[in-house]
Amino acid sequence: MKKLLNTLYVTSQGSYLFKDGECVVIRLEDGSKKRFPVHVLDGVVCFGNVICSPFLLGHCAEKGLAVSFLTERGRYLASVHGPQGGNVLLRREQYRKADDEESSATTARSIVAGKVANSRAVLRRCLRDYAERVDAQRLQGAIGVLDGCAHRLKTPVSLDEARGLEGLAANTYFGVFGELILKKGPGFSFTGRTRRPPLDNVNCLLSFVYTLLAHDIRSAIEAVGLDPQAGFLHRDRPGRPGLALDIMEEFRSFLADRLVLSLINRGEVGEKGFTVKESGAVFMDEDTRKAVLVAWQKRKADEVVHPFLKERISMGLAFHLQARLMARYIRGDLEGYPPFFWK
């Protein structure tokens, strides 16, 4: 009976969070306070210079809420979790499967299938809705390439092939992603994916939304007792949340990218909300960041029917269900990992 609750995002620099009874209280730098009952929250995310009292951390841990710390610009630093949620048998099985080339390939195939099908669905949706405003031929071409990837994924692939198809799908999709931005002009042109740091406004938005998505998926993975670092498609690299990146693949296009597109296309973020540093790195201002956080939280509350479970759920709960399905697959209740196919 898990319910989607609100995530408390604290972006005001210099604020102090403490516990008062059953409430989280935020004291801002100017001394004003805001309070939120703990039972309406499923997590607290602190950006930058935000301080939490140890009693609040303990209380959140006891209630099963993770408190996470990110830099002001959204790079993940650390989380505080309660003692629950650790099943060593599940994690051992996860490592066994991740070590095994064949079962990694099977899982990676599912993950890439989710990514390819959902990227294609986003392009098709755009082509259908805005046929006159986009370069239909370019989009059609990209869809054709993704069709080819989908076809190849209908039969088993090796791990290297899965990785190759993932790369091809990503390049093809981002090759035409600029077409999906209907608000033309220099402010939101997109020529390709750049990161660390993002070099234009669109990449800046994409990077930030991916951070939010990665954070939520990481929390969901930890909540079901899996290790977010040991992935199947993504090779192990110390400090990299491989499994979180794996499960993110199916959500990027239809959830994160479409959110960025609608923020731009509906004018909810403007060119003035971004600044360019000497190096060319682009950052968004506080208001823009807030607009993204509000839109993200709203998008998570949207209702969808889970394609595999056929249950009506809120989008934010889909992260938990995918993590749960991954755990069920790893423990042997399912013969494969069913990705979230967006329709």
Next chain:
Amino acid sequence: MRDTESLPISALQHYLYCPRQCALIHVEMVWEENLFTAEGRLLHKRVDAGEAGRRGSIDEERSVPVRSERLGLYGVADVLEMRTGASGSSIPYPVEYKRGSPKVGDWDRGQLCAQAMCLEEMLELTIREGAIFYGRPRRREKVIFDDVLREKVEVSCRAMHSLIEGGVTPPPEHGRHCKNCSLLRVCMPKLSKQRKVEKYLLQGLEQ
């Protein structure tokens, strides 16, 4: 049982309700609270907060820790009424508090019987009966610890220990008991290996 870990009596109740539920909680370490578990938790908080003392002619003790080395079980008896036995000795009469109504299955009775068997081992006496107080309706149901129930506790207890030590969660058996299970969403009892992920994958790629 001596070479194995001791397990909580509540695990036995879970096992009697559904072996998969027991494994999900004690092997997979998952727990999700629902209305029923929350109500149960609050009820036990109230029972535990009550004071020991005399109710009428009966001495009452609350939240009494119990264990059995032989069964490899430990737990807490909600209430022990100390009653005078035939020989004039004091015999504990365990009373367990449950929020719901009397159940068709034996899981509540089995839990109470296991408590009694723990007490028997600790105190070296025989306990013939106890009671379960159900919140709906508010009344007591007497439980006789007969050979059939004791045998069931013994057998289930052994099976539960080997299940948990084996570390393999049994596949779901979807049934009526799933409706009130707090782990329904975690268990996903309708997902079985028959539900072909491969077919789902091909459909998703086809669209």
